[in-house]
Amino acid sequence: MIKKLALYFTLVLLVGCSTVPLTGRRQLLLVSDAEVLALSDSSYHTYMATAVKSAKTTENARVTRVGKKLVTAVESYLRQQGLSAQINGYTWSFNLIKDTSVNAFCMPGGKIVVYEGILPVTLDDAGLAVVLGHEIAHAVAKHSSERMSQQLITNYGATTLSALMSTKSASTQKIAMTVFGLGAEMGVALPYSRKQEYEADRLGLIFMAMAGYDPALSISFWQRMSALSGKSSMPEFLSTHPSDVKRIANLKTLLPEAQTFYKK
DSSP: OHHHHHHHHHHHHHHHEEEOTTTOOEEEOOSOHHHHHHHHHHHHHHHHTTOOBOOOHHHHHHHHHHHHHHHHHHHHHHHHTTOGGGGTTOOOEEEEEOOOSSOEEEETTTEEEEEGGGHHHHOSHHHHHHHHHHHHHHHHTTHHHHHHHHHHHHHHTTSOHHHHHHTHHHHHHHHHHHHTTTTSTTTTOOOOOHHHHHHHHHHHHHHHHHTTOOTTHHHHHHHHHHHHHHHSSOOGGGTTSOOHHHHHHHHHHHHHHHHTTOOO
């Protein structure tokens, strides 16, 4: 039995191992990009069918402008590194939603949503780049696919690899209900692990630097978020994230690396 389980997990690792760009971290991906993108697209359209788009012209333009600069920088980097396949099938879109929640997210496939409630904290283009860089990082690093894969292992860890794969399509749809938060109070917010959050922080700093925004400005943004969370209940954007103190301390250690990508 032990030998069979060892063989099973060896096969799983061989089938599903991938590497996160820039960080080089190995991750387990048992769910295909096509499956994740289809499920994400469905979730996104369901959400947008009831969401109210913001009528604020200047703020809408800012979300689109900053988002496009980040995406252009990320795509350029991945292309130069021969990693364009990492975002095959992505169709980027940028939306500002009339909602007072302090929140933003990027769905797998590049669907970016920003709530009006976070704009008083971002203040300017650089502050918004901190948020969008972080959320785009989750999508590029395929953190949602990784979470779904981990859940598959949890649910079917005692089965054979063939059984896991034969049930994967139905299983991923069920797991996506949790990963994408469908039907839950959180809407389409994705509760990532702390490891993934720290990785998105690192990638987000690099992405905003690539797009021409000073990554050092991320510190003041997170200090504003910290002050906000200290005054009232924790904003959704911070609900599954590392503590403010730990995050800011970690960001400071990441700045020297990110600055190497920053060109004024």
